[in-house]
Amino acid sequence: MTLTETRPFQPTPHVADAGIRADIDKFRDMLTGYRAGTVDDDVFRVFRLTNGIYGQRQGGENHMVRVRVPYGKVSADQLDMLAMVVEKYSRGWGHITTRQNLQMHYVQLDQIPEVLEHLGSVGLTSREACGDTVRNVQGCHLAGACPFEVLDITAWADATNNYLLRNPIGQRLARKFKINFSGCETDCGQAMFNDAGVIATTRRLDDGSIEAGFRIYIAGGLGANPHAALALEDFTPRELLLPTIESILRVFEQTGNRDNKLRARMKWVVDELGFDEVQRRVLTQRHLLPASATWPGGIPEEVVLYGDAPAGRDMTQQATPVGHGVSVGLGGSSPYGRWESANVVRGIAKSTVSAYAWCRLGDITAAQFRGVAQIIRDFKVDVRVSNRQNFVVRGLSEGQLPSLYERLAELDMAQPGAELSRDVVSCPGADTCGLAVTQSRGLADAIGAQLEAEGLAEVGGVRINISGCMNSCGQHHIADIGFFGIERRAHGQPAPGYQMLLGGFVGQETIHFGDKALRLPAKTAPEAAARVLRRFTDERDAGQSFRSWMDRVGGAREIAKGLKDLDLFPKLDVDPSFYVDFDETGPYVAEIGISECAT
Numbered sequence: 001m002t003l004t005e006t007r008p009f010q011p012t013p014h015v016a017d018a019g020i021r022a023d024i025d026k027f028r029d030m031l032t033g034y035r036a037g038t039v040d041d042d043v044f045r046v047f048r049l050t051n052g053i054y055g056q057r058q059g060g061e062n063h064m065v066r067v068r069v070p071y072g073k074v075s076a077d078q079l080d081m082l083a084m085v086v087e088k089y090s091r092g093w094g095h096i097t098t099r100q101n102l103q104m105h106y107v108q109l110d111q112i113p114e115v116l117e118h119l120g121s122v123g124l125t126s127r128e129a130c131g132d133t134v135r136n137v138q139g140c141h142l143a144g145a146c147p148f149e150v151l152d153i154t155a156w157a158d159a160t161n162n163y164l165l166r167n168p169i170g171q172r173l174a175r176k177f178k179i180n181f182s183g184c185e186t187d188c189g190q191a192m193f194n195d196a197g198v199i200a201t202t203r204r205l206d207d208g209s210i211e212a213g214f215r216i217y218i219a220g221g222l223g224a225n226p227h228a229a230l231a232l233e234d235f236t237p238r239e240l241l242l243p244t245i246e247s248i249l250r251v252f253e254q255t256g257n258r259d260n261k262l263r264a265r266m267k268w269v270v271d272e273l274g275f276d277e278v279q280r281r282v283l284t285q286r287h288l289l290p291a292s293a294t295w296p297g298g299i300p301e302e303v304v305l306y307g308d309a310p311a312g313r314d315m316t317q318q319a320t321p322v323g324h325g326v327s328v329g330l331g332g333s334s335p336y337g338r339w340e341s342a343n344v345v346r347g348i349a350k351s352t353v354s355a356y357a358w359c360r361l362g363d364i365t366a367a368q369f370r371g372v373a374q375i376i377r378d379f380k381v382d383v384r385v386s387n388r389q390n391f392v393v394r395g396l397s398e399g400q401l402p403s404l405y406e407r408l409a410e411l412d413m414a415q416p417g418a419e420l421s422r423d424v425v426s427c428p429g430a431d432t433c434g435l436a437v438t439q440s441r442g443l444a445d446a447i448g449a450q451l452e453a454e455g456l457a458e459v460g461g462v463r464i465n466i467s468g469c470m471n472s473c474g475q476h477h478i479a480d481i482g483f484f485g486i487e488r489r490a491h492g493q494p495a496p497g498y499q500m501l502l503g504g505f506v507g508q509e510t511i512h513f514g515d516k517a518l519r520l521p522a523k524t525a526p527e528a529a530a531r532v533l534r535r536f537t538d539e540r541d542a543g544q545s546f547r548s549w550m551d552r553v554g555g556a557r558e559i560a561k562g563l564k565d566l567d568l569f570p571k572l573d574v575d576p577s578f579y580v581d582f583d584e585t586g587p588y589v590a591e592i593g594i595s596e597c598a599t
Contacts, residue, residue, distance in 0.1 A: 019166055020120040023127050027051055028113040050133055050171070052126025053112060056105060057434045057591070064432060065090075065115055066103040066129040068165075071139030071157035071181065072384035072392075074102075076376040079383075081122045083369035089115050094369070096362040096389040098425060098475050099178070100138050101129055105432045127165065134170040134249065137161040139181040140189035141386040145354045145394045147319035147347030149183030149310045151200035151212050156241060156308060157181045159300035163242060170249060174256025175264035177249060178221075183310070185509045186323040190387055192229050192511040193220035193478065195266040196248050199509060203235045213237045215509070218248055219270040219278070222472035226513045227267035230275055232282060238303075240286065242296035247285035251278060312349030319347025324478075324507040325545040328419045328460030335414070336405050342416035342458070344401065354394045355401065357408050358417035361426055361444055362389030371411040379404065388425055388463075390418065421464060421533060422457035424448050425475065429468030429485065430581070430591075436468025437590045438485030438496045442582025443525055450526040456533045462546050464529060465504075477513045478504040480546040481529055487590040488521060490569030496522035496581040496588045500563075502532065502556040503547045512547060515556035517563070523578045524566040531563060 030047050033039035039047075045055075054064040067082070082102060086094045089111055090104035097103060107115055116126065129136055139157035143149065160179060164170055170177065179196045182189035191197025197217040202210050214236045220229025236244050248266075255273065257264040263271075270278050289295055313319055321327075322345060331341035343356040357372060364372075372391055376383055381395040391413070396404060408414035417423040424447055427433070429440030444466050451457040465479035476482030482504055488497035501514030520528055540549045550559065569578050581588050 020125050024113060024116045024120055027116060049131035050128060052129035054130055056432045061108045063107050063109055064103055064105045065107050065126055066101050067119060067124050067126055068129040068136045069100050069102055069385055070137050070161040071154060072100040072141050074383055074385060076373040078122045078124055079369045079373035081118055083366040085115055085118055087366045093363050093365045096359060096385055098387050099136055100385045100387055101136050132173045132175055134164045134177045137179045138189055140183050141384045141392045142188060142354060143183050145311055145348055146183055147313040148186055150202055151183055151308045152310055153181040153183045153200060155303040155306040159302040160245060163296055169253055173253055174258045175261055177252060187507050188323055190506050191217055192506050193222055194229060196245055197229050214241055216244055219266045221265050221267040222475060222477050224470045226477045228511045232279060239298050242300060243286050243289050246296055247282045247289060250285050251281045313347055314349050314351060317346060320345045324505055325461050326419055327543050330416060330458055338416045339405055339414055340401060342420055343418045353396045353398060354392055355396060355404060356418035357391040357393055357413040358415045359390050361441055368411050368413060375407055388423060416458060419460060421451055421459040421462045422448055424464045426466040427468055427473035433468060435592060436485060437487050438468050438522060439582045439584060440466045440468035440474060440485060443522060446526045446582055447529050450530050454530050456530055459533055459537055476501060478506045480504060481532055482514045483525060491571050493572055493579055494588055494590060495569060495579045498522055498525045500528060502559060503550045505547045517556040517560040518567055520567055521569055521578050522581055528563050528566050532559060
């Protein structure tokens, strides 16, 4: 089957479509009913979650608004609008999530319809960014610009998002359902731990020709019980992609555990029924799906219009390696040279390049939103949000790179951070989340400062991820060095702590979840991260990955032996700082609220 030539993707129209308009009108009506007492608390809670509105740890009128950003694509006008919204209704900055959403906190409940109006005017919606729905459809941030891709998955992710958003079969699921796309086995989109993970691949036909299509993985997940995704079949033709995804969703809708949310995800369906039975049901559904009134088979309109041909590789120059474990070599001594060697991706046949704009802790100020919007206009490029909480500027020419660097430097976004140890990923933690037991953002900041101070912030190919609890919103399971928050007890006092994991990896259609190393006081976790990183740089072979090095030296438990001295709590009167969490001033208390976690 021939691929469709890729055309430039058009920006979202700056008019709220009928679906967005209806969502806003209904939210306003439901809020009025809730205030009047005619809409029950439970009903309104489920409704606002389905519409991307979370309650915060602070309670009362404080809410988080999560904006759905399918496959990470965002336009200049949308960025400008986000700048205005975070200034007027939030704290002056927004946050990139590990699922390519953009969210803001401390929005007052009565202001949310107004916020949704502003977002809708530029084609943004919070619909199904939370709740027991099909979540934001993720896609590799380098899609259409990656030298290794088999297919440009952009239009496929767009078609999937458009088909499933507000689709009746995905509105009241047993639990959330996550879909992810990667254009090649490198799996920068991280398909291997999703309910439905899609990776572009090829097969050889009987006549010797090569057909591009997909390998679809199912029932992956992180959380307290991580589960590696399993291949549904060896190869799924392009025209069967959407029917296959719908069939997986239908099986989940029919079999998900509605009596116990803790065992309701697709991974638990496989645990209960067995993979063979789930596979049989999905393929049976797909076989009979043409009988439905809305059979989504064939090549979607979005793919026909915009194409899916891969970017291709420029054989005259070496392609920039991408993916987890890539060892980045910092070239040159100038700030520009170091940024260019770490943050620029080259190698596609159309001779354009991409560059990462580093967002510290995944945060973007209003000024940065506006600055990136102006870069899109002035450089005539497009921007996507990455799952490691950065922006990626795509479609650049070589000659634009120095000017881009200057503009990013003015915005404080030009640090050489992509795929380097300073690019620490964190969930919001106890800053706003009711389930978090620690200030994960504070730890991320402290680790970053320690690595900078010790000259370890630019170690290549090492990923550090932090979650404020075991639920893995910060994706600690798949990091080389991962932490999740726990409550510790020492000398009769509660204290903030972390479980350290080592050796997580996702890529090449494989996944390793991090192995437990040891538990630590929050206070000593930055030193633990630095020690591990220092040992890795001293002992690794040339080009060796973190996981390979870890296995060679005896695994996580062996590495933990060199950290045992850090798992000590002094008495409260000797050093009270061990009993105060990062970014806090008072004694530590593990306050866990009612769960609205569905990240």
